[in-house]
Amino acid sequence: MSDHSVAHGTFVVERTYPHPVEKVWAAWSDPKLKSQWFGGNGDNPPKVFEFKPGGRESSAGTIPDGPTYNFDVTYQDIVPLSRILYSYDMHMDGRKISVSLAAIEFWPATGGTKMKLTEYGLFLDGLDTVAQRQEGTIGLMNQLGAFLDRQ
């Protein structure tokens, strides 16, 4: 492996969900709820879930006939009903593909909750791109919206 490149990227995803802040917050802070929209349907809960500053979250998933991804989080700041900051690493088949910092902010909005997700990422050695990560994150936020609607 000779390519040790680092590509820096950032993106923002904003959503307004027609649900109260408490309900949106619970979808992030309760592992049973989170596992129903964050990369699964509750069938692959995280192996570690410590929702507190300094706490970890760890999960793994394999795409059928594809690679295994590992997602490892350290929570760095949590203000209930207001914000979550965490850094995370992604590995693909054991190789580190990215290191990112995510900030999720929540505000009460007319008829629901405004949520803003800001990510800074380092995409390592040409194994991933910010465009793919943004696309994947938009997919997750859509899954969160659908999950909240059917709850």
Next chain:
Amino acid sequence: MKPRTVTHASFTLERHFRQPPSRVFGAFADTPAKQAWFHGPDDWARDVHTMDFRVGGMETSSGGSPGGPVSSFRARYQDIVPDQRIVYSYDMDLNGDRISVSLTTIEFKPDGAGTRLVFTEQGAYLDGWDNPALREEGTAQLLDQLASFLDT
């Protein structure tokens, strides 16, 4: 209580050092070497500093001016490629209030007989305690201290 705010910002600093990448990287990787330049202003009490330089390892530092607030730095190394790059995320606290969460990338590139260092920091500055311009200024000061250390 202060209103809850998050200010996102990034900065990049580039420096040329006369020393080769292995030497410059060593100033980050070796604990006594790092302690020689990675510290607050001279009028601060000597920092309390710990460091475990490996992926997943932690580095902590705290200090402050006599009678002033105590700044605490707590980093976790997230990626290390010897002589090439270091990635860590870190929190800063001021008297126990979290003032920022940042992701730092340091790249070491051969540049003639020396090294081009690219220091990129992506930060979330919390609740109005701190701002990106101050952090950039503080980081530039640290890199000046690194240059002095390498030249001695």
